[in-house]
Amino acid sequence: MSDFPDLPDLAVRTLGGSVVAASDESFEEKENLINPWAPEFRPATFGPKGQEYDGWETARRRPGPDGDYGHDWAVVRLGLPGVIRGVVIDTAWFTGNYPPHASVEACGVDGHPSPDELAAAEWTEIVPRAALQGGTAHAFPVAVARRFTHVRLNIFPDGGVARLRVHGDVVPDPRPLTGLTVDLAALENGARVVECSNSFYSAPDRMLYPGSARDQSEGWETARRRDGGHDWAVVRLAAPGTVRLAEIDTTHLKFNAPGHVTLDGRDARAGDPDDWTPLLPRTRVQPDGRHRFRLDGGPEVTHVRLGLHPDGGMSRLRLFGDLTPAGERALADRFAALTRREG
Numbered sequence: 001m002s003d004f005p006d007l008p009d010l011a012v013r014t015l016g017g018s019v020v021a022a023s024d025e026s027f028e029e030k031e032n033l034i035n036p037w038a039p040e041f042r043p044a045t046f047g048p049k050g051q052e053y054d055g056w057e058t059a060r061r062r063p064g065p066d067g068d069y070g071h072d073w074a075v076v077r078l079g080l081p082g083v084i085r086g087v088v089i090d091t092a093w094f095t096g097n098y099p100p101h102a103s104v105e106a107c108g109v110d111g112h113p114s115p116d117e118l119a120a121a122e123w124t125e126i127v128p129r130a131a132l133q134g135g136t137a138h139a140f141p142v143a144v145a146r147r148f149t150h151v152r153l154n155i156f157p158d159g160g161v162a163r164l165r166v167h168g169d170v171v172p173d174p175r176p177l178t179g180l181t182v183d184l185a186a187l188e189n190g191a192r193v194v195e196c197s198n199s200f201y202s203a204p205d206r207m208l209y210p211g212s213a214r215d216q217s218e219g220w221e222t223a224r225r226r227d228g229g230h231d232w233a234v235v236r237l238a239a240p241g242t243v244r245l246a247e248i249d250t251t252h253l254k255f256n257a258p259g260h261v262t263l264d265g266r267d268a269r270a271g272d273p274d275d276w277t278p279l280l281p282r283t284r285v286q287p288d289g290r291h292r293f294r295l296d297g298g299p300e301v302t303h304v305r306l307g308l309h310p311d312g313g314m315s316r317l318r319l320f321g322d323l324t325p326a327g328e329r330a331l332a333d334r335f336a337a338l339t340r341r342e343g
């Protein structure tokens with residue numbers, strides 16, 4: 001059983017995704033496909049166009065003179081380009097109007113292509129045409145080891161889809177990162193939380209999302225701890241680097257911020273998984289606010305462990321620093337290996 005739905009949704013609006021074009025959106029807008037929340041439904045909410053759905057819904061197609069119905073499609077720009085490990089096509093609440101079949105294609109295009117340029121791109125089928133059910137989240141694993149920037153959902157012949165989730169591993173473009181001080185912990189730069197003590201209320205990857213959290217649910221929150229220990233999360237950095245400034249943001253955590261935090265670093269290439277070097281000693285923090293700590297002089301690290309003492313959560317964690325030459329090489333090599341050169 002594949003656990004790809006645990007990977008970040010590269011298409012979701014909160015990670016910068018957008019729906020750039022669709023063949024039709026007569027009943028419901030294409031943008032609903034990437035809403036971050038679970039699909040909602042209120043029966044008998046009829047607007048001027050019909051029943052309201054939290055999804056993308058096209059008109060009923062009619063056959064042309066040749067008897068062919070054609071099909072509908074929507075193109076999604078991934079907020080975070082990367083290797084797609086699986087796709088979820090969710091027909092939640094669409095029961096008498098879901099498409100009976102769907103397929104998904106993907107392409108990798110450099111720069112900022114227009115819808116017309118995307119239409120002319122080279123598309124690779126990543127989910128072959130498959131049968132769908134109504135009111136069901138269909139999970140399709142994908143095994144194509146390439147960096148993609150866009151996906152195209154095809155539905156046959158028409159109907160409504162609540163969400164398209166595109167889970168995978170972020171593969172950042174090294175060009176905007178090389179030679180600059182960057183956030184080594186940003187999801188958009190390829191960092192991830194690889195281990196944590198507790199994710200009862202929300203996943204720790206959330207503290208690596210871009211921008212500010214709008215409420216407590218958009219950060220990481222643990223359950224109340226009753227055993228005298230403390231909570232922690234290990235971030236695999238975007239690439240090997242040295243951390244120079246830590247931003248510890250407890251915004252929206254008013255009665256459940258940690259009392260103190262710690263930061264430790266380690267170099268996974270050095271072997272010993274328990275060899276953590278302190279980067280920030282136990283330091284008091286306040287609820288509902290942003291804290292910034294200079295960490296100059298630390299070692300080259302690949303992983304950083306955030307400690308919450310004793311528990312609570314974290315709205316955002318930013319670890320600004322410099323990629324080392326080895327880090328820059330690692331990013332460039334991975335990008336080159338996963339990017340197909342066209343022509």
Ligand SMILES: NC(=O)NC(NC(N)=O)C(=O)[O-]
Nearest residue numbers: 027049050051052053057097
């Ligand atoms: N009751 C419906 O949902 N009908 C139709 N859809 C909307 N949105 O009203 C349809 O024909 O698919």
